[in-house]
Amino acid sequence: MSGIDLADSVIYGHLWATDETRALLGDAGRTSAWVRIIAALAEVQGELGVIPEAAAAELARLDGTVDLEAVGEETRASGHSTLGLIRVLRRGLGPEAAEWIYYGATVQDVTDTWFGLVMRDVLDLAERELLAIETALLRRASEHRDTPMLGRTHGQPGLPITFGFKAAVWAAEVGRHLDRIGEARPRLAVGQLAGAVGTLSAWGDAGPELQRRLMSRLGLGVPETSWLTARDRIAEYVTLLALVTGTLAKIGNEVYNLQRPELGELSEAPTPGVVGSITMPQKRNPERSEHLWTLARLVRSDAGLALEGLVGEHERDGAAWKTEWAIVPQATAAAATALTLARELVEGLRVDARRMQANLDAQRGYVLAEPAMLALAQRVGKHRAHELVQRAALAGQEADVTFAEALAADPEIAALLPQTDLRVEQALGAARTTVDDVIARRRSR
Template sequence: MATRLTESGAYARLWRTPALADIFEEPRRLQSWLDILVALAAAQAEVGLIPGRAAEQIARHARADQLDVELVAAETRRTGHSTLGLIRALQTRLPEPASEYVYYGATVQDLTDTWFGLVMRDVGALVRADLRRAHATLLRLAATHRDTVMAGRTHGQPGAPITFGFKVATWADELGRHLARLAEGSARWSVGQLAGAVGVLGFFEPDGIALRRLFCERLKLADPGLSWTSTRDRVAEFGSVLSLVAGTLARIGNEVYELQRPEIGELSEAPSQHTVGSITMPHKRNPELSEHLDTLARLARANAGILAEGMVSGHERDGRAWKAEWAALPDVALAAGTAASLAADLVDGLVVHPDRMRANLGPRWASERVLAELSRRHGKHRAQQLLQDALSANPDGDLAEALKEHDLDEKWTREPAVATAGAMVDAIVARGTPE
């Protein structure tokens, strides 16, 4: 039963995608844990630690849909041990000799950290797929609007001209770096864990190294090379990268949120005839997708901070660190993964209004270009003061009127100086979407 509003049937779609939910919901998690135990038993049988028949029986009966979930919960509560309920529920389904060899020499962290390796691999792949989808759309938008002039804004105020293609190219460029981070980091965090009691694999002596390698191979995870029970940088790095991804998507969302305000009207989210913006103000069209990207980013950042806290752990095992990850890692993954999916949908349906962009330039859009030209005649600082005085003396007039006594060349205010912006857009588009 859902205990949070974000898990309810009515609202869950805003906080997770079906693919992300499948990774974390109990049936899939339990099956993943059982798959890990199957891989461990198979590897142990291969090096001769347990009978091959036992490994075969474990593989045959380790089915989450046949597990007594109530018994798992009851035994976990009764014993106070994180995985003893799972072990005992599985033992009830296993014949001899398998019941004595399931979970043979393993610890809670061997199971849950290996599951984290699978989670980080699979969530990372989902996020990368959605970011690639968004990135490809942004490149098309950037190319289409390479020369679509709009106001560049600083401190929330209209400044000098840019192009919408240039703005979109900055979004694509940033997402490209996140795609590189996810691809490069995956090899570090998609690893298994087989450490034993204190990390030295004493229970499996002298077969520990070979056993860990075979175990990880069966799960298609990398061998970490060294036990990482108290070394939590992998999890912290994964959370940090996802929080960066969510931050960029929130930046994009905030731009769309601001620019679709009716008084600006330069962008619009894809229209939907069924969406109700307000039950008291029927004329409203709320920025649902772009607004929610900021909400998700806040959650991702907050929970990524908890994962970073886990790096400060004690000795060879510290439950304070990694048990907090059980709560925080799913929340980071769900928030950032959902944001990636929503952002891809948002930019795919984005409606651009070039006429409004041009109209919103304002009457003094050419001041930077004029300053550059006057600087060649008078020097930069004299020209700056000249412009400042002229514009202050005529606060309501356009640039030409304010500078009519200063020999203003008409060509300076004819077309915006955005050729270099176009060249930068071309470079980003030519780079393409990373694989």
Template sequence: MDSHMIDSEIFGHQWASTESRAIFAEKARVTRWLEIVIALARAQAECGIIPTESAEKIAQLRGVELPIGEIGARTRETSHSTLGMIQVLRGMLPGEAAEHIYYGTTVQDITDTSQVIELLAVGALLWRDLWWIEDALLQLAVQHRLTPMAGRTHGQPGAPISFGFKVASWADEIGRHLQRLRDGHNRWRVGQLGGAVGTLAFFGDRALDLRAAFCRQLSLGEPDISWLCARDRLAEFSHVVAMSVSSLARIANEVYALQRREIGELAERTRASVVGSITMPHKRNPEVSEQIVTLARLVRSQASVLTDTMVNEHERDGRNWKVEWVAFPEICHFALAATTMARELVSGLEVNSVAMGRNLGANSSSERLLSAMSVRLGKHRAQRLLQDAYSQAREEQRDLSAVLHGVATEAELAELSHVNLGASGLMVDRVVDTALRRRASESEQWQ
């Protein structure tokens, strides 16, 4: 049965987390549906739609071990998404109570509400992990506020930056995802009770009172209108998840590149038992980093699928919300696997400041030299002279200072011996200060 990598005994740890499996396990799903059915019965009793006795009998089903196999068989027999479970539950109830379970409602009332509860559980874990990662990055940025390294553009060494500047950029981005999660919380935390086509006509003039009571039973917000075919909330959440994991992939991609032996500036923490290659014993592979990048690609792909589900026909379209049943859990499994790995990556990141200094090279001060010469010669003339000088130095394998002798002044040439980090440290300070002030007004719990 373990045909999907998520469920693999061998590889599953790379594609899901223990917590994501607990949320989306079939037993958990059925238990969640039962809780929603119980909440519905209680709300209906509160509104005088079914007898209180029936609601109490239905509530007594909580904690009952439901026969997954039998529910599956009845689902296949009826070809209905929830009727198999309802038939099993009816068989567990006495007399009139059996007639009052799942009373006047439809599949999406159960499955959409269940999906919202799943979203909230996943969002809370995502918030927790991003909160932790941001804190670790802020500390790392402060630690390396002025640790010089080569800034790179187009994959090539450019002007100097501090490693703290690079890390602060990562932290700043993670902070924005936390803000997006916070801002979307109440928008996404809404129940679904719409009945056949969303109008709740079955319940007459008690419809909206019932919906309010139902949402209150589950501690969910009440929507203004049924959202059977309005799938933007789930699509939005999925894209926030995709963006968050993509930011983690940006970090991982940097570690992947900077761990290359010829660069050697960063490295993943490893264990003695980890084998990089069974044919090349010298290798130490960035396994965690590359897996985070892989997971981010899959999350982005499935988020795109969930954007497609926003295009529906009329008041109900099973072609779309059934797609969500597959795509949404996969997004969540992959995302929580990625955040788990990112925590491991950040907490054990090895920083080689010696290699960073070595890799700055002789060209690291070209921007400052250009700035100094521009005052005297004009920016464009100075840029052309320096470009020609650097090219000549490379081709003739000569020292740049010798090539520039007579072209640049001694004061200008002195810039070549300085590592100028610009405003790196000040920008680190701003990122850290802004993040700490924002975090002081927030909680470690998503709310």
């Protein structure tokens, strides 16, 4: 581990990548995958008589084990993306196999096919983690279906909701990402075998069948055309990661704010041994929640670069394509880390229903202004009712009295509504049935 890239840092690597993504995206994992693709290509070429059977049999035995230092040295010497690897592989081959390795294929045939494998595997990873996150959120939604709390708009008290409703809103958003993953998988989990300009020219009539068999062997779909410069797949993939991490950061942001001691409604589960501050021993910081923002920002910035790659030059464009070598690993590692943190966050989330109720009670009834306005609207119309209730509420807050007292002190309102019985139940609307609906949709899916 060099430590130059934070994902590979011995000290900080756990904050920026996971062991799973390092194994998938690091030099060893990437190069091993490339070699396996080259071996599978040779095996299929041998089946179709494109290359000699003996050469194909030897090449098919390549297992991904390779001297990375030697590959690096040869890559620098050749100035080519994959020739260094080919040179090192040829050293261990017999004369015939060494001549037929990677026959007719171009750089992007192996690198883009690897991208397809990465996208396939990471979509599976994201689906696994999102299902766990959704399950945890739905459990919270069910447990707190009837737990009242303040709903806030523009950071200020609005109307009562239930915590179950808030958790259901989060869960529904996560569920939509699961839908998006299912819809994207057939588009993204495809390989590339196209040759120099995307026409499979090197293999003649055998080209389409060679492509079909190779992708089948690798567990990938066959693209309808070459995507040498059609980089919408990469753009979609990184943008999907940006959407997912954006939702996770949103959840983290809410937990971060509701963990403030003056609110104290939610909190992260403490991790034994973790220190919040080396100068303020009493602190317990929302580390997971906060880091979700950071990771989401990285992925969003990578999504912008991925979208830039949509504009490419003719049948090959290294500028757009090689940018992806940097952003796909970074976005993938950050998103995987965010998914892990978010799962830990929601599975260990602590809910303080008493503080929720206390914060609701502290509003002294003013969050019930909407039901009061709607009751009054039956007599004087909605807009006049709004004016009257706003007038009474502002006067009551100035006089430091309860909302019920403020309504009673306004002679016009008191005459129209002599008996004002306002309860939180009146303001919850469909909060609880929303929880039921979200849970039911998950079960049906």
